[in-house]
Amino acid sequence: MLTVTNLTKAYNGHIALTVPELQLPPGFHYFRGGNGSGKTTLFRTVAGLLPFSGEIVLAGKYEISRDPVAYRMRVNYAEAEPLYPSFLSARDLVGFVSKAKKSPVGQVDAVANLLGVDSFWTKPTGQFSSGMLKKLSLLLALLGTPQLVLLDEPLTTLDVATAEKLFAYIQQLHTSEGVSFLLTSHQDVSLTGLPITSVWQVNEGVITTTT
Numbered sequence: 001m002l003t004v005t006n007l008t009k010a011y012n013g014h015i016a017l018t019v020p021e022l023q024l025p026p027g028f029h030y031f032r033g034g035n036g037s038g039k040t041t042l043f044r045t046v047a048g049l050l051p052f053s054g055e056i057v058l059a060g061k062y063e064i065s066r067d068p069v070a071y072r073m074r075v076n077y078a079e080a081e082p083l084y085p086s087f088l089s090a091r092d093l094v095g096f097v098s099k100a101k102k103s104p105v106g107q108v109d110a111v112a113n114l115l116g117v118d119s120f121w122t123k124p125t126g127q128f129s130s131g132m133l134k135k136l137s138l139l140l141a142l143l144g145t146p147q148l149v150l151l152d153e154p155l156t157t158l159d160v161a162t163a164e165k166l167f168a169y170i171q172q173l174h175t176s177e178g179v180s181f182l183l184t185s186h187q188d189v190s191l192t193g194l195p196i197t198s199v200w201q202v203n204e205g206v207i208t209t210t211t
């Protein structure tokens with residue numbers, strides 16, 4: 001599903017992540033590691049948000065640098081700590097992202113309702129609680145028809161009832177549409193109830209398998 005080869009990511013000349021080779025089959029892949037180990041750097045790089053050297057290929061054909069639009073249409077990302085321009089509402093951001101990602105008819109209403117974002121639809125994000133920000137970022141990451149969704153700390157600040165609905169929906173997306181997920185969490189990932197395919201340990205920018 002995702003192949004990463006000879007990847008190096010540096011910030012200001014300091015290497016933060018080195019991935020000689022990483023091959024992920026379809027499924028749910030959990031990346032764990034201490035603060036500053038490189039998990040968010042990996043996710044932001046795979047999401048196409050950071051410059052890097054190396055190769056990242058989705059589904060054996062979409063290379064992130066050679067096919068930037070096709071790749072980004074198929075890979076979505078929810079930040080651990082999302083930040084949006086404070087004057088924009090959920091309606092504004094969802095309108096923009098759903099158009100860019102070619103969201104299927106009815107998807108926005110269904111997922112906004114599932115996550116409860118419809119209850120604060122027109123409020124400016126500058127007035128959101130941290131859980132409301134998290135719900136909005138998860139909604140944005142589920143729009144369109146992604147093949148891969150990267151969820152950085154999806155459990156943080158999310159209320160238990162919404163988390164249950166989210167992970168049931170995610171499991172259904174995998175079963176019915178074949179969508180794969182990469183997750184990080186400092187909490188017990190078994191709380192998601194997801195059938196985790198593989199667990200990876202990130203330590204000082206190096207990724208090793210644990211399963």
Ligand SMILES: Nc1ncnc2c1ncn2[C@@H]1O[C@H](COP(=O)(O)OP(=O)(O)OP(=O)(O)O)[C@@H](O)[C@H]1O
Pocket residue numbers: 011012016033034035036037038039040041042080
């Ligand atoms: N924008 C940046 N500029 C410079 N260095 C950065 C930047 N972002 C991250 N780093 C550095 O890269 C390393 C990995 O950080 P990263 O955010 O990927 O860690 P993480 O595993 O996600 O941590 P956490 O669990 O605390 O979220 C750290 O040493 C961090 O200081």
